[in-house]
Amino acid sequence: MxxxxxxxxxxxxxxxxxxxxxxxxxxxYRAKANNPAFLHRSVKKLTDVIVYDIFSPPVASRIYTYASIAAYEALLPNQQEYKSMVGQLKGLEQMPAVSPGLEYCFPLASVKALLTVGRTLTFSEEKIEAFEQEILKEFKDTGMPKEVYKNSIAYGQQVAEAVLAWAAKDKYKESRGFERYTVTNLPGTWVPTPPDYMDAIEPHWNSIRTFVLDSCSQFKAQQLPVYSLDSTSKFYKELKEVYETTSKLSEEQKEIANFWDCNPFNIEHTGHFMFGKKKISPGGHWIGIAALTCRKAKADFLQSAETYAIVSLALADGFISCWDEKYRSKLIRPETVINQHLDETWQPMLTTPPFPEYPSGHSVISSAAAVALTDLYGDNFTFVDSTEMDFGLPPREFNSFIQASEEAAISRLYGGIHYRSAIEDGIIMGRKVGTHLIQRIETRKKTLTLDQKVSK
CATH class of the missing domain: 1.20.5 (Single alpha-helices involved in coiled-coils or other helix-helix interfaces)
Known part of the structure; x- marks a missing residue:
């Protein structure tokens, strides 16, 4: 008994x-898998590969955007608070649905979607594949049931394929076959610059489908100064400002110029030797700021994905808008004019990028990204920008995203690569792009204050 x-x-x-x-x-396992560090590490790996593959700033912004949208959309099934971007972004008409009755881990699906899109749009697939195997094992090690893992991987793949199908229709591939930019040598128009006299980068970027903008020329820059060597003209005064400013830079101004250089591939010449230095693009720098912002605000997985998506959209449309104006105005760079008419031995502190001068690309995209981040995290979000530490530069502290964007913009004057009009008009254009984005795209199903967005 x-x-x-x-x-x-x-x-x-x-x-x-x-x-x-x-x-x-x-x-x-759900608590462990819902750690936003998985997402941040995946985005960082994508940045590392973009740097390694030396993508130009506009192309890098395209990669970030499609990968970030995939990560965001893969998190949304069964979400009550967040909205899909289907129907809000140009050409994005649908996302795959989950199968009723099956259990999923959507953070895993999100990482899978991001890495699949990133691997497809970059060259060094093996680097992302190796990282993917490592991070997927970490998801398995959370104790996740095999069926959940299988379902989640499959759904992430489906989302990635939907995003890649959408990306394939943005005319990027077609633009690879367009004719090269023809240098006209007309007075005041852009020509290749020292030391390598590279061809113009992405002269047809305005043919790429915009994401939120109505058109690439929706926010045209202000009237650029008319090229003139008359000492009383606006152009000549701004030219002299570049020349004189760079001749008496303070140590702080030099630090600012270097910090925001963001030249994806800078070739340095020493005698007969050339050394290539790879760095993040301007967009990559702001993706880095988005990451450290999420960490400081203790943003959860979905908030972090939302942040990457919104910031990358600001960058992508910012580059399309900026590049449209660059190849319309075709303005000559300070280095060319100064060498021809003021001082043939003068060199800018930073290497002049290989595309027309007006407006300043960093001014446009930094301002657009700052508007987007301010909308998400508030006007007075202080942060330490450590993004450039990977490239040997010390961090800088800012009291707001707008302050950081303004420093990024003026850095182009200190670097000797832009006139003041290109900087100031670039700021205006970028803020218009960013404002249009936050007014048109809705990621939350209910209205929240900025304080609520940060605290949730």
């Missing part, structure tokens, strides 16, 4: 405790 009673109570205990134990395990 004692044995029978013992067996009875043992079976009863198993019936009671085994389901509870399973529920606890389920809760544990």
């Amino acid at each position: 004692r044995i029978k009673h013992y067996t009875y109570f043992l079976l009863l205990a198993m019936l009671i405790f085994v389901p509870v134990s399973c529920q606890q395990n389920t809760g544990e």
